[in-house]
Amino acid sequence: xxxxxxxxxxxxxxxxxxxxxxxxxxxxxxxxxxxxxxxxxxxxxxxxxxxxxxxxxxxxxxxxxxxxxxxxxxxxxxxxxxxxxxxxxxxxxxxxxxxxxxxxxxxxxxxxxxxxxxxxxxxxxxxxxxxxxxxxxxxxxxxxxxxxxxxxxxxxxxxxxxxxxxxxxxxxxxxxxxxxxxxxxxxxxxxxxxxxxxxxxxxxxxxxxxxxxxxxxxxxxxxxxxxxxxxxxxxxxxxxxxxxxxxxxxxxxxxxxxxxxxxxxxxxxxxxxxxxxxxxxxxxxxxxxxxxxxxxxxxxxxxxxxxxxxxxxxxxxxxxxxxxxxxxxxxxxxxxxxxxxxxxxxxxxxxxxxxxxxxxxxxxxxxxxxxxxxxxxxxxxxxxxxxxxxxxxxxxxxxxxxxxxxxxxxxxxxxxxxxxxxxxxxxxxxxxxxxxxxxxxxxxxxxxxxxxxxxxxxxxxxxxxxxxxxxxxxxxxxxxxxxxx
Amino acid sequence: xxxxxxxxxxxxxxxxxxxxxxxxxxxxxxxxxxxxxxxxxxxxxxxxxxxxxxxxxxxxxxxxxxxxxxxxxxxxxxxxxxxxxxxxxxxxxxxxxxxxxxxxxxxxxxxxxxxxxxxxxxxxxxxxxxxxxxxxxxxxxxxxxxxxxxxxxxxxxxxxxxxxxxxxxxxxxxxxxxxxxxxxxxxxxxxxxxxxxxxxxxxxxxxxxxx
Ligand code: SF4
Numbered sequence: 288x289x290x291x292x293x294x295x296x297x298x299x300x301x302x303x304x305x306x307x308x309x310x311x312x313x314x315x316x317x318x319x320x321x322x323x324x325x326x327x328x329x330x331x332x333x334x335x336x337x338x339x340x341x342x343x344x345x346x347x348x349x350x351x352x353x354x355x356x357x358x359x360x361x362x363x364x365x366x367x368x369x370x371x372x373x374x375x376x377x378x379x380x381x382x383x384x385x386x387x388x389x390x391x392x393x394x395x396x397x398x399x400x401x402x403x404x405x406x407x408x409x410x411x412x413x414x415x416x417x418x419x420x421x422x423x424x425x426x427x428x429x430x431x432x433x434x435x436x437x438x439x440x441x442x443x444x445x446x447x448x449x450x451x452x453x454x455x456x457x458x459x460x461x462x463x464x465x466x467x468x469x470x471x472x473x474x475x476x477x478x479x480x481x482x483x484x485x486x487x488x489x490x491x492x493x494x495x496x497x498x499x500x501x502x503x504x505x506x507x508x509x510x511x512x513x514x515x516x517x518x519x520x521x522x523x524x525x526x527x528x529x530x531x532x533x534x535x536x537x538x539x540x541x542x543x544x545x546x547x548x549x550x551x552x553x554x555x556x557x558x559x560x561x562x563x564x565x566x567x568x569x570x571x572x573x574x575x576x577x578x579x580x581x582x583x584x585x586x587x588x589x590x591x592x593x594x595x596x597x598x599x600x601x602x603x604x605x606x607x608x609x610x611x612x613x614x615x616x617x618x619x620x621x622x623x624x625x626x627x628x629x630x631x632x633x634x635x636x637x638x639x640x641x642x643x644x645x646x647x648x649x650x651x652x653x654x655x656x657x658x659x660x661x662x663x664x665x666x667x668x669x670x671x672x673x674x675x676x677x678x679x680x681x682x683x684x685x686x687x688x689x690x691x692x693x694x695x696x697x698x699x700x701x702x703x704x705x706x707x708x709x710x711x712x713x714x715x716x717x718x719x720x721x722x723x724x725x726x727x728x729x730x731x732x733x734x735x736x737x738x739x740x741x742x743x744x745x746x747x748x749x750x751x752x753x754x755x756x757x758x759x760x761x762x763x764x765x766x767x768x769x770x771x772x
Numbered sequence: 773x774x775x776x777x778x779x780x781x782x783x784x785x786x787x788x789x790x791x792x793x794x795x796x797x798x799x800x801x802x803x804x805x806x807x808x809x810x811x812x813x814x815x816x817x818x819x820x821x822x823x824x825x826x827x828x829x830x831x832x833x834x835x836x837x838x839x840x841x842x843x844x845x846x847x848x849x850x851x852x853x854x855x856x857x858x859x860x861x862x863x864x865x866x867x868x869x870x871x872x873x874x875x876x877x878x879x880x881x882x883x884x885x886x887x888x889x890x891x892x893x894x895x896x897x898x899x900x901x902x903x904x905x906x907x908x909x910x911x912x913x914x915x916x917x918x919x920x921x922x923x924x925x926x927x928x929x930x931x932x933x934x935x936x937x938x939x940x941x942x943x944x945x946x947x948x949x950x951x952x953x954x955x956x957x958x959x960x961x962x963x964x965x966x967x968x969x970x971x972x973x974x975x976x977x978x979x980x981x982x983x
Contacts, residue, residue: 311964331805342799345790348783361947367776419970420961436961443962469962473970480971485880501946511918511957511972518914518949519880529779534796536946540938541805547900551960554821555900555937558972559952560914566949568876569913580779588786687782 304440308615311439312606318552319603319659325554326544335541337663340597343499343533344587350499350532351578357502361564363574370581370686375406377577378491378524382412385522387489393506393516394418395493396600397526397579399431399622400635403491414491415457415483417512419476426453432616432624434602435550440615443467454479480512490516490571494527495599496542497576500535503563504576507546507556517560523571528579530587530596542599545661549601582635588684591672595631597662604656604666610649619646626656630669637685637692638677644695647673808935814898815929819980821901825955826968827976837981841890841924842866844977848922850887854878856912863926864890874912883919889973890924891917894950896933897940902954903927903978906944914951923973925953929980 323329343350355365368374382390390407392398392414404414404425416425420438424431427449431437438446447467454461459479465471492513496505504525506513517523533542547556565574587593605611605625616624620642621632629646638644647670650656656666676683680694773781811817819829832840841863845853852870855861864871872878872886892910893903903925905911910926917923927933934940944950957972968974 307963314964326806326809328805328809331802335801335803335805338799338801342796342801345787345794345799346796347787348780349796351780351783367774367779369775369778369782373775417971418961419959423961436964438961446962469965469967472962473959473967477970481884484971485884498946503946509957510959510970512970514914514918514951515971518918529783536941540936540941543937553825553954555897555902555952555954557825557953557955557958559950561946561950561952563947563949566907569907569915569949578779580782584779584782584786587783588788590789684786687778687785689785 303442304615305613307440307442308612311433311436312608312612315435315552316603316606316659319549319606322548322552322554326548329545332541332545333661333663336545336599336661337597339533339538339541340662341594344530344593344596347529347532347587350534351529353499354497354502354532355578357499358497358564358576359502361502363502363564363576366575366577368577368579368581371401374401374526374577374579374581375403378403378526379406379410379412381522381524381575382407382489383410385489387412389413389415389483389487390489390491391415391417391483391487391516391520392421392491393493393508393513394421394437395491395526396434396622397493397528398491401526401579401581403526413457415480415487417480417483417516418508419473419510419512422476422480423449426450426457430617431622433605434600434624434627435605436602440617443469443472446472450475450479458483480515484512484515484519487516487520489522489524490520492516492523492525494525494531495546496539497527497532498534498536498539499532501563503536503561505539506560507543508559509551509557511558514558514560517562518570520571522573522575524575524577526577526579528581529583530598546599546601549599549603549659549661582637584687585637585684586631586634588689589634589672592630592634592669594664595627595634595669597664598627598631599662600627601661603659603661607655607659609651609653609655614649619649621646626650626666626670627664630664630666630673633673633677637683638673638695639692644677647671647677806936807938809899811898811935814933814935815980815982817898818896818901818927818929818933819978821898822903822955822978825901825958827901827955827978830977830979831982832979833982837926837979838862838865840979841926844924844979845869845888845890848888848975850922852886852888854883854886854889854912854916854920856889856891856910856916858909858911859890859892860910874916876913878913878916880915880919883915886920888922888924889916889920890926892926892928893932895940895943896927896929897935897937898933899936900954902937902940902952904940904944905951905953906948907950908948914949917951917953918972921969921973922975922977923953923956924977924979926979926981929982931983 407414423438433439450461461475494504495507611625619628623631633643677695680692854872856874894906896903956976957969959970
């Protein structure tokens with residue numbers, strides 16, 4: 288193994304990244320605590336949220352059929368997709384039918400999960416991300432690293448450079464002499480995207496909630512890019528995981544209180560859009576809903592792991608996680624980083640790859656994630672359960688078929704990784720050094736693709752900014768090296 | 773097997789542990805959370821919470837409304853204003869300000885050239901500082917409160933003001949397109965610095981009309 292890199296440049300770079308992450312996660316979590324403290328019934332809202340989601344999951348077939356009927360009755364067209372390839376095919380065909388070669392998108396983790404942008408690109412269709420952070424990520428040919436603030440790993444100087452260099456290639460160029468002030472950067476994004484919004488004929492979205500009873504879809508956002516994508520195009524295609532359904536209109540009273548406060552620490556996010564099918568003369572004339580499985584039913588089959596499907600993607604667990612804070616979102620090799628990623632990804636994708644098998648170990652089991660989770664997902668419980676599965680093997684469901692997996696190769700190494708994690712978290716200095724190493728490796732291997740299941744996510748794009756090795760590896764290596772220090 | 777049948781079959785197999793006779797209603801959801809966090813003065817709280825998220829809040833009565841709105845448009849330097857159906861004509865009748873009626877034919881590009889929009893609302897929520905539009909009278913299509921950079925919204929207090937999200941939902945019709953607005957468009961994507969306005973109106977002015 289090489290000695291620790293001395294390059295000051297790398298060290299500075301990594302210090303910035305760590306500093307950004309630390310500042311961001313601490314800021315959000317302090318604000319969040321204050322927003323939550325405003326509601327004396329928070330625990331009851333949290334319990335109700337968990338119960339509503341459990342009711343839904345235990346009767347998911349019922350609610351999906353009800354949802355399908357109410358969306359259809361409201362003028363929408365419902366499609367079902369068992370996996371990523373099927374969902375991508377459906378969406379690609381729908382876009383092709385419109386004759387358009389360009390679409391606008393509002394940030395959606397489901398479409399990141401299935402690699403929709405890449406699939407569309409392969410079909411000659413450009414998908415323009417319109418969330419400011421997603422735009423930064425897309426223009427930078429990068430990957431998101433946080434659920435809520437996907438470009439959290441980029442500072443304002445880097446963003447200015449990305450805009451200056453890349454905007455012109457895809458549309459309106461960045462203004463001359465653009466500085467790194469957030470207001471100017473936001474204005475540059477506004478101008479660049481506005482021309483896309485005004486001419487777009489197809490919009491693609493996800494949804495935060497789908498109400499079975501009424502067929503209503505809900506998108507929660509801040510910037511207005513969601514509203515643009517949901518209302519200006521003639522055709523709207525929403526790709527939504529089947530776990531996003533909730534039973535009733537009334538249930539929104541729980542989640543519209545818990546989601547914004549847990550997520551952006553606001554009493555309410557600036558914009559929430561709700562639409563039910565299509566409305567004459569207002570908004571898209573054609574609405575397609577693509578219901579996505581892609582590993583969710585496999586997750587549902589696990590009685591312990593099932594609770595991960597309650598997640599409302601608020602990102603609170605990321606912001607309190609000591610491992611996320613040090614490792615950053617890219618280390619998780621999935622659109623779902625942090626504690627939720629550590630339990631969701633290995634369930635959605637299985638634990639066959641080294642990366643996915645290592646994810647249940649990307650935790651110190653400190654329990655902070657469970658404490659903040661607005662739907663009370665016992666993340667530590669699921670982590671331990673998945674570790675057992677990795678180490679001992681056992682029954683799992685893979686693409687709908689019950690099967691038995693064998694213990695992961697080198698499970699002794701997994702235990703070592705756990706020890707290493709505990710060790711490293713007790714010694715921030717050592718961890719810092721380990722991160723520097725990871726950062727160095729990243730720069731030495733500027734362009735690569737993720738292997739294994741991660742490949743589906745990055746199938747047709749280069750991944751310049753992903754850390755060059757799985758979380759577990761660098762911990763392991765770090766332990767070895769620290770031993771020799 | 774179609775994808776639909778396949779997914780539903782997988783769901784049913786995955787739920788083998790759920791007793792067949794169990795109905796959804798039998799999975800308990802205890803709703804012992806508060807229906808309202810009991811603000812003593814919901815209208816005051818609404819104003820305060822709107823201002824927290826940088827909406828500009830104004831107070832007037834019915835008689836003062838046209839003059840107030842006229843003053844806001846003039847101060848803004850607006851030369852055109854979108855007017856939804858059902859909005860009292862007197863509210864936007866300002867010298868030198870062109871009236872642009874909200875119609876289905878009004879394109880996004882045309883809207884982009886308009887300076888301001890004035891609307892009413894369906895309901896406003898004190899606890900969260902939220903205004904809800906439902907496309908009803910005086911509110912227009914969703915796009916008219918999105919594309920122009922300046923939105924003036926009129927809230928009738930106390931009739932249109934409720935305490936909580938839980939009190940707002942039963943007053944809304946799910947089949948209508950709904951837009952919930954809490955302060956102007958904002959982003960915190962750059963080093964978590966809050967910047968008002970990326971795509972929606974950068975200026976939101978709320979006029980509270982006390983009856
Ligand atoms: S697991 Fe809980 S805390 Fe984490 S993102 Fe999901 S809902 Fe939020």
